[in-house]
Amino acid sequence: MKVIDLRSDTVTTPTEAMRKAMYDAEVGDDNAHEDPTVNHLEDLVCALLGKEAAILTASGTMSNLVAALAHTNRGDEVIMGSKAHMFWNEAGGVSTLGGVQVQLVPNDKGGRIDPADVEAAIRPDDVHAPRTSLVCLENTHNQCNGSVLTNEDMKAVADVAHAHGLPVHVDGARIFNAAVALEMPAHELCKDVDDVGFCLSKGLSAPVGSMLCGSADFIEEARRWRKIVGGSMRQAGVIAAAGVVAVETMIDRMVEDHAHARRLAEGLSHIPGINVDPDDFQTNIVFVGVDPNTGSTEEFTDRMKEEGVLTAYRGGGRFRLVTHREVGAEDIDTAVDRIAKVASEMRNAR
Ligand SMILES: Cc1ncc(COP(=O)(O)O)c(C=O)c1O
Secondary structure, eight states, X not given: OOOEEOXXXXXXXXXXXXXXXXXXXXXXXXXXXXXXXXXXXXXXXXXXXXXXXXXXXXXXXXXXXXXXXXXXXXXXXXXXXXXXXXXXXXTTHHHHHHOOEEEEEOBOTTSOBOHXXXXXXXXXXXXXXXXXXXXXEESSBTTTTTBOOOHHHHHHHHHHHHHTTOOEEEEXXXXXXXXXXXXXXXXXXXXXSSEEEEESSSTTOOSSOEEEEEOHHHHHHHHHHHHHTTOOOSSXXXXXXXXXXXXXXXXXXXHHHHHHHHHHHHXXXXXXXXXXXXXXXXXXXXXXXXXXXXXXXXXXXXXXHHTTEEOEEEETTEEEEEOOTTOOHHHHHHHHHHHHHHHHHHHHTO
């Protein structure tokens, strides 16, 4: 039985072209900013995102962490959405290592935060209050169905933040999914925010790495913080070489992942006992609700695993499926059939 792995786009493995590029990579010491392949990747990424400078980090988590550390001081406060990956899934790094606290404002279904909520959350200049020093957005928004923030959505928040002298960091782990869904160049999408981190190792299929992009001064500061967290690498060109192939060849094909997610959601929407509205999903992430009359999400996803369909992020009555380069249309149809079988067997057993 072929296992269909829909846990995450992080399961993608490097392509032949990436492996060859890694083998052939010209390298130097990136700690001294002397690795020609890393430098080339930085240049490519700056052009794609429309930012002055970039650095390679080990992971999306490290990009977010280093960005927060570079923008804040101990005792500060960072504003972010109530469903932010930075809050839920990054082991509290900004608080643990940065000594900053987080103030949450509600995320709507589309992953947006209301600029008025951001404005209200900014602290007054008062000895009793922590200093607000950063506002964070997430695009695409993982927990909010992989939804896309438009340039207008991000600008509305950035305008408020900037009026108070605050920078805006975007956790853009999947920023190219957003740009592709909006049919807009990423630099256009990100022109009003200060910095963006994105992952090479998710839908772009590279084996390792993330890039953080922003102003030259900010990236210089981020370079120090990357050193402090132990993230400065030496002959990192071996990693960057795969990243170059990723950004040159893997962005446009994301339309396929989005079409497969749509096909998956449509197929699942006809199955009794689970709840999926295909119109909720714009990119490569599909959340599936399990009707309590069918059984628990845990039971449902355990049964799916036995049928060879892997999922992640289960809980709260729903589980997540993510499409990526290594699942094709046929796999999607097989996954739908297997999930239909599980739903029907569990309903009949009740
Ligand atoms: C929105 C978002 N931000 C950040 C990350 C962190 O990336 P990494 O797992 O590379 O640390 C993820 C990972 O899934 C993510 O979905």
